[in-house]
Amino acid sequence: MTPIDRVRHPIDDPDHRRRCREVLDAAGALVLDGFFSAEAIARVVADSAPREAEAFYAGSTHNVYLTPPDPGLPEDHAFNRQVASSKGLLADDQVPADSPLRTVYDDPAFRDFLCAVLGIEAIHPYADHLSSINVHFASAGRELGWHFDNSSFAVTMLLQAPEDGGRFEYVPAVRDSAAGDMGYNVVDAVLDGIHPVEALDFEPGALVLFRGRDALHRVTPTEGSVTRLLVVFAFNDQPGVGLSDSALRTFYGRTA
Numbered sequence: 001m002t003p004i005d006r007v008r009h010p011i012d013d014p015d016h017r018r019r020c021r022e023v024l025d026a027a028g029a030l031v032l033d034g035f036f037s038a039e040a041i042a043r044v045v046a047d048s049a050p051r052e053a054e055a056f057y058a059g060s061t062h063n064v065y066l067t068p069p070d071p072g073l074p075e076d077h078a079f080n081r082q083v084a085s086s087k088g089l090l091a092d093d094q095v096p097a098d099s100p101l102r103t104v105y106d107d108p109a110f111r112d113f114l115c116a117v118l119g120i121e122a123i124h125p126y127a128d129h130l131s132s133i134n135v136h137f138a139s140a141g142r143e144l145g146w147h148f149d150n151s152s153f154a155v156t157m158l159l160q161a162p163e164d165g166g167r168f169e170y171v172p173a174v175r176d177s178a179a180g181d182m183g184y185n186v187v188d189a190v191l192d193g194i195h196p197v198e199a200l201d202f203e204p205g206a207l208v209l210f211r212g213r214d215a216l217h218r219v220t221p222t223e224g225s226v227t228r229l230l231v232v233f234a235f236n237d238q239p240g241v242g243l244s245d246s247a248l249r250t251f252y253g254r255t256a
């Protein structure tokens with residue numbers, strides 16, 4: 001049985017798909033409330049929350065482009081400015097085989113729906129054993145610093161909301177990666193706190209689709225005693241693609 005609420009979200013219906021695609025194209029983000037059944041969310045939280053101690057924390061700073069610094073540029077250049085990320089994660093190989101997260105990730109109807117909404121031909125799981133389904137943990141004070149995603153789209157679902165903080169903030173179309181525009185001026189303004197930012201509101205069980213390659217985004221520090229729990233469903237538009245060993249070490253602290 002699929003954990004998707006197919007009554008509220010008729011993912012096979014062409015009209016529903018078209019409306020979703022229009023929202024994503026216009027706003028750069030799509031929030032589908034109540035996508036996952038409350039039972040499935042409760043089950044995943046019960047599976048994940050006790051395993052917070054097993055999460056990996058990269059515990060490092062990074063630039064907003066998630067690349068190594070360029071020694072040819074000044075340290076205070078937008079390309080080299082460092083931000084902190086302190087969230088932890090469970091990798092795909094730590095997600096139970098019978099998790100509802102896997103049922104959804106593998107569901108052909110779900111994948112077809114994502115392709116239709118994202119306007120792509122096909123999506124594929126990561127070829128490595130760590131990247132496809134990740135569960136993120138942010139306890140009090142932990143955050144995800146400003147960044148652009150490497151992948152063109154992100155699919156996430158909040159599992160557990162914190163009491164306060166843990167807000168998803170973004171600035172749409174800061175860069176145009178396809179045109180090679182890095183958006184340095186706006187990056188500087190956002191990091192200086194002088195550029196307006198938008199916030200995306202979503203509740204546990206909402207599916208969030210987001211074009212994170214060109215939108216600068218972050219998650220503010222969690223406040224209060226409830227850990228923010230979120231799942232990231234990662235896909236590729238090409239088959240057989242996995243992260244390099246060095247990228248796996250950066251993101252997961254291991255390669256297998």
Ligand SMILES: O=C(O)CCC(=O)C(=O)O
Pocket residue numbers: 136144149154156168212217219230232
């Ligand atoms: O936690 C979130 O809501 C966003 C996660 C994110 O931006 C990422 O994993 O790249």
Ligand SMILES: [Fe+2]
Pocket residue numbers: 147148149154212217
């Ligand atoms: Fe991101």
